[in-house]
Amino acid sequence: MTTKQGRLCGCRCTETTAGGKFRPGHDSKIVPQLEADHGSLLDFWSWYEEAMSTTPPPKR
Template identity: 75%
Template sequence: MTMDNQSRPCGCRCGGVPAGGKFLPGHDSKIVPQLEADHGSLIDFWAWYEKAMVGISPEPPAS
């Protein structure tokens, strides 16, 4: 089952609904700063992601 863009929330989780695509205009640029805030750096995020992808339960990001 696929969702049409009319009911898909913005990928940045702002709560808005884009008319087309996955993000409201400019909201895709919010992702990298949020990953850095959640994980410390993109390198730390990538290490966390790699563990998750091979089935190792990674520690939750430091808040």
């Protein structure tokens, strides 16, 4: 979602960026959140690969 000032931060903190995808430093919040949600990065990657095996990623 975009606003006049920018867009909502990609880490889902609800803060608005200056136009980029993340507030400064907020991109580093993603890896710990993936680990918390999936157990480890390897567990996340296994889940992702299985999910994407039947659903191709959207074309950009």
